[in-house]
Amino acid sequence: MDRTPLLVLFAIAWLLPTTLHAQDATAPATQARSAAASPGLLFDTLASRYGVRGDDEIADEAAQKARIVELTHALPPNDPVRSARLDAYRCITLLDGPDASLSRAETGLAGRPAQREPLVRMEYLMCKAYALFDQGNRTDYIVPVNEVLRLADRRRYPRLRSGALFLRSFNESDQGRYAQALTTLREVLALDRTREAPNATLRTEVMIANTFIDLGFNERAIAVLRALEKNARAGGQSGPLQMVLERLGQAEEQSGRLDAALANYREAAGLARSQGGHDSHASLMLRIAHVHVLAGRLDDARSAREEADRSLFRSGSTEAMRARRGYLDARIALESGDAGRAALLLPDVMQRLRDDDQPQPLVDALDVQARAYRELGQWRAALDAREEQIRLRTQLDQRMQREQARVLAAELALSRETADKLRLLRQTDAQRLQLQAAKREQRLRLIAIVLLALLLGAVAGLLLLTRHRLRGARYDAMTDSLTGVVSRRYLLDHLARMLSDRHGAALPLSVLAIDIDHFKQINDRFGHAVGDEALRRVTEACRRALRETDEFGRLGGEEFLAVLRRTSLAHAEHLGKRLCEVVAALTMDDVTPGLRVTISIGVAEAAVNDEGADKLLLRADAALYEAKNSGRNCVRVAPENQAGFRATRGG
Incomplete structure (x- = not known):
């Protein structure tokens, strides 16, 4: 699962706290007197509220800039340590982009305040971790996180330790270590409750529910999220409510409750739009489109997909987002009957998913690819994709x-x-x-x-x-998907085995090459639906007329083949005439009044001198061609040494 939008949303929420702890709200006069006595106390209080894992939900760029102005006014003159903390806060907001923040963090870590003060060093390290993560670097960001955890004592720096552990849980989940991520998040939850940070606690509980979803414990996740939804609605907290609804929709979708998932996604998308969160809105619209595809509502899926593009036009698109869009486009194309377009889109999508190490979306993409190749008749490619998906x-x-x-x-x-x-x-x-x-x-x-x-x-x-x-x-x-009989690949393999298992002339083997007469005219005159029904009716009639020991399958188009083990040429000719009679007696008045179908058959018996499957089929096909030229609806027998084969034949 792609976690970049989720982390960005959480990170922004950490950065901008507005709600003080309960005891802070009860003593404004005391704080004012202390601030007057100590010019740096007001700055320290604001920096703790607005920094990493602060207890606030403000997540827009204008609010971040306002907080920077407020901290600047509270900054005491000639105070290099607090000046460095202000610089670290600017860095953590990522307002200038991850590259600029990474450069600012490296410069700050080399400065004297960061070398002397653990608090300053940890705040720059957290900025570095955020910047690396936002760049898509899923391995290096854990290095500064681990250094923060080494420095951050849970009693002296519970807020920063909570933030570092929170980031580490993302790394553990990305590696598939969900059980360890759950343990880490429970430690974060204990820290948040100890320092009485209700909004941060709520965000941690959302992530615990998200880990339950990753583990497949959807009902657990739903129980947790519904309780959080109730609290978020009661507190009028739109930011946490959006996160809760998105995770709740995901759990409902994985549980197969598509209508409930759609309702949650739509409400979350409305909240994201009202808050100006274009990335979040785009991500939610892609989720909505996927639910519509699952429900078979392709027009609604396309509409949601287009709305996602409009949001991404405002905010830009990440690699992960492009992969999601490509997969959705391929899925819509396949469900719309355009398997060719789906097959063209999927290789790029799958490469992005492999590069980003997202195995679950890759499994889904492989499923779509296998289905697309099957629709295109590329059986080998379909089987390869299906085998990779199963593996x-x-x-x-x-x-x-x-x-x-x-x-x-x-x-x-x-x-x-x-x-x-x-x-x-x-x-x-x-x-x-x-x-x-x-x-x-x-x-x-x-x-x-x-x-x-x-x-x-x-x-x-x-x-x-x-x-x-x-x-x-x-x-x-x-299996041939249209008629239900065995496919060309299986049939030819079966014929090759039968030929290799023969022991002299004591075990005769014959084949019937069967072709529906004037099939192209049926398709052109009555349409492909009638043609498909004619194929099915002929198939069923032939299967009933043949023996249980005979193998019957479709080679492609209107061509069929029957492999008759222990059957002489004369007996095979008799069976072929029987098939002609059975098919000619078919009635298709329920499909198209007056429509009659006949078949032509070429019969060949395997030679004694180890004749291969290719030569045997060439002789049967030559006999079939002779039957076509003899007026159709008849059987012709191929002599043992007859040569000649037409690569194409008329209907």
């Missing part, structure tokens, strides 16, 4: 199982640890309390068994699902 999906499922097991194990260990502590505290109680502790431990063990059983069931279910997908991919490659 990658299996890897993701296995990783998800490991992470889910770790989360459940950690929760179980925490439950046991809690039980052990309670038991130790109550050891001095009476026998009644000891008995209650024993019963509690028994319940926890039962929970462990239930959780283990659920985990084993989930593993078994995922294995069965993977097996089912593999079987489906093989079936698609071996």
Whole structure:
């Protein structure tokens, strides 16, 4: 999942706090007197409110600039340390872009205030981490984060430690270490609650719910998010409400509740537009378009896609956003019947996803690619794409199982640890309390068994699902999608095996090359829908007339082939005449009154002298051509040594 828009939204929200802690709001007079006594106290108070993980929701550029002006007015003269902190704040806002902020951070870290004061150094390090992340550098940004964590004691610098841990959780999630990310976020949550920062706490809880979504625990995520939605609405907090609604929509979409997901996405998009968040609005409109595609509403999907483009025109587009747009365009094209356009769009999309290491969107793109190639009749390419998708999906499922097991194990260990502590505290109680502790431990063990059983069931279910997908991919490659009979590839492989398994003339083998007469005229006169129905009717009639031991399949177009094991030439000719009679007797009045269909058949028997499949088919095709020239609706037999083959034949 692409996390850049999410981090940017959170980062901006951290930077601009407006709500003081409860105790700060009760003592304005005391603060004013202290500020008069100490000129730097007002600056320190404002810098703590507006800096990393500050408890505010203001997220627009004008507010950031106003905060810089306010901090500048509060800056004491001739104070290099606080001047450096003001410079670090300007850096953290990224108002001049990530490149400029990265340069400012490097310069600040080399200065004397950052060398002497840990607080100044940590604020520049956080600026560097934000700038690297905003540049799309998903590896180097963790280096300054780890240095902040080394310097930031949880008692002296809880705000900066919370911010660094928050960024580290993104890195852990990007690596697929969701269980560790959840542990990190819970530590952030404890810090936020300790320092009484309700808005920062809410943002952390949103990220915990987001991690539940990554883990596949959608119902957990929905329960958390609905509680947060209620609090955000009660507090009139539009910024947190937008984040909550977007995550809630994502959880509902993954759970298959598309109408609920659409309602949440639309409300979140309205909030993003009202706040001028063009990136967020564009991202939400792409989510809305995807839901419309899933629901089959392609016109609505195109409309939402165009609105996303209008927002991106104002804000610019990242690589991740371009990949999302490309995938959506390919999906819409495929669902609209334009498989060729979908196949052209997907390679660039998939390369971007591989470069950005986004396996789950890549799985979705591979699914669309396999379907597009199948529609285009490129069976080999379709099978390759499907096999890659299944392989990658299996890897993701296995990783998800490991992470889910770790989360459940950690929760179980925490439950046991809690039980052990309670038991130790109550050891001095009476026998009644000891008995209650024993019963509690028994319940926890039962929970462990239930959780283990659920985990084993989930593993078994995922294995069965993977097996089912593999079987489906093989079936698609071996079956003709229109008629339901075996495909050309399978049929030719089967014929080659039958020829190689023969042992002399004791096991005769014959083939019937079948072609529907005047099929092009049927298509031209009555349309392709009638032609497709004619193919299906002829297929079904032939399958019923042939024996269970015969293999019957479609070579392409109106051409079919029947492989008759242990069948002599005379018997094969008899079967061919029977097929002609059965097909000629078909009625298609329910499709088109008066329409009749006939077939021509060429019969050939495999020679004794190890004749290959190609030569056998050439002789059968030559006999078929002779049947066409003899007036159609008839059977002609190919002599053993007959040569000649027409690459094309009339209908």
